[in-house]
Amino acid sequence: MNGSVCLSCQAIERYLGEEESRVHALRGVSLDLEPGSIHAVVGPSGCGKSTLLYILGLLDPPDAGRVSIESEAMSHLGDDELARKRNQLIGFIFQFHFLMEDFSAQENVMIPMRRLGRLSDEAMRERAAVLLGAVGLGDKLRRPSRHLSGGEQQRVAIARALANDPRVILADEPTGNLDTANSERAFELLQNIVQQGQKALLLATHNPVIAEACDWIHEMQDGRIIASHPRGQRSLGA
Ligand SMILES: Nc1ncnc2c1ncn2[C@@H]1O[C@H](COP(=O)(O)OP(=O)(O)OP(=O)(O)O)[C@@H](O)[C@H]1O
Ligand SMILES: [Mg+2]
DSSP states (O other), X not given: OTTOOSEEXXXXXXXXXXXXXXXXXXXXXXXXXXXXXXXXXXXXXXXXHXXXXXXXXXXXXXXXXXXXXXXXXXXXXOHHHHHHHHHHHEEEEOTTOOOOTTSBHHHHHHHHHHHHTOSOHHHHHHHHHHHHHHTTOTTOTTSBGGGSOHHHHHHHHHHHHTTTOOSEEEEESXXXXXXXXXXXXXXXXXXXXXXXXXXXXXXXXXXXXXXHTSSEEEEEETTEEEEEEETTOXXXXX
């Protein structure tokens, strides 16, 4: 996979909010994610981690700079095409998972597949069951998600993010509301998925143990990446 990049962004700028309270949330952020690699973005609250993830996930447009997925620039695409690319190529795991709480685990995982519209109902059901089996929830397929524990709900969210076999997984504090055992379990699950499927994973985290287990750590401050270092190597800081 030498030299190949799943997702890349260059010189991203983003302003948020109204005129007088306008925030320069991202100031020239560039990043490359290779297949099979896990990158962590760390930094104080408000430094721009979620803003960056939303832009990379094609959920929010940058004010300047470009995002490319598998070498294809996304900036010129219209809303429908962006939504299609997002659904096809990116799995997003939100901090507060946003499951449909009255839907079963299986139905939640089928939602992105329905949107893509490539599989029959039976094939979607089967694939959702396989994905939920892989995250250890094979015996809870039909349970409404509001009757699952926090750790189980987060695993449903991981399975849902994998529904359309994305190239890239973006995770905003994927273990933020889990206890230590469940965070480690969710992270190990993500590690296996990335390795087996040669996907790229970028996660924002406040958990130093998880950050240190990633292949790369990017330190953000005031909308900039001030240092990037591979696992085990201490950063020199800004
Ligand atoms: N919709 C918005 N309108 C105005 N400002 C915003 C908006 N969303 C975020 N911001 C501001 O942009 C900056 C970056 O926010 P962001 O949510 O990306 O931070 P973060 O690093 O994810 O923080 P946390 O660790 O608390 O999740 C912050 O100053 C925040 O207040
Ligand atoms: Mg955030």
